[in-house]
Amino acid sequence: MIKTVLSYFLMFVLLILVQVLVFNHIALFSIAIAFIFIYFIISLPLSLSTNLLLLLSFATGFIVDVFSDTPGVNSLSCTILAILKRPVFYAYVPRDDKTKVMNPTIMTIGWAAYSKYLFTMCAIYSLLVFSIEYFSFADVKDILIMSLGATLFTFIVNLALGCIFDRKG
Template structure:
């Protein structure tokens, strides 16, 4: 397994963290739905990335957001959990023919159903961790569940829009 991170991934890291800090911090639906676009960095990483590197990148992106949000490690913990569970989910969603060594997570390559299952499952895990760690109790569980559902939908729609706008629909043709 090759575990290199390319310039494209570094630029995605910078872009998604900057978007989160500068734009998404102020974009909230009815004081309940939050968009955590920075998780798209972890979602869009290559499928064959080294697991230790993935965990480190999960910590790095979450810790970076924690620094600016002053959330004392909540985003880092949720991002590491998401990074830990990502390979397990990829194994569950493996196509019959397996993944190509060069596959990346892309709605055009993997299909809409696969992409939606992958994205919304990991978003649900991440957001549940963020909001339950933020609350640290099960008081007002309905309000917390509402925040999770609205935030997952909000973040998911934004991620789908990003995929459709900025990721190439061209499939690589093989001879």
């Protein structure tokens, strides 16, 4: 139990560090941004209570917000992503006793379901972030283009993370 908590905590710190020091400064083709810290929310076990999931997600978003001077943007997006996590997961995986306590990884639910789950989460998050950040500035077309770029980049990076963390255990 303690080992699991510790490994999630290490992952949390590592993801946020890499996000604020590396990925915050990378914009592919000057539009596509990757959000790698949402891998923490995506990979938290489903056995976790929704309240705890919400708390951890809000904390993640809040810390990223403070580091990147985007107050509220990631906090709000992470909170909404957390509440949508279970419905999205069960849209691709049958709801039964086994999946109720599962960790969403490639190993446990298979490539196809995992990719679909991951892609949906990335798309929701990107759309949320850009809608909130550009709310009063840009038009819908710009928001959609940037969200699409971010979704693809985020999906690829998170899939790579999924493979890495899966192999480690």
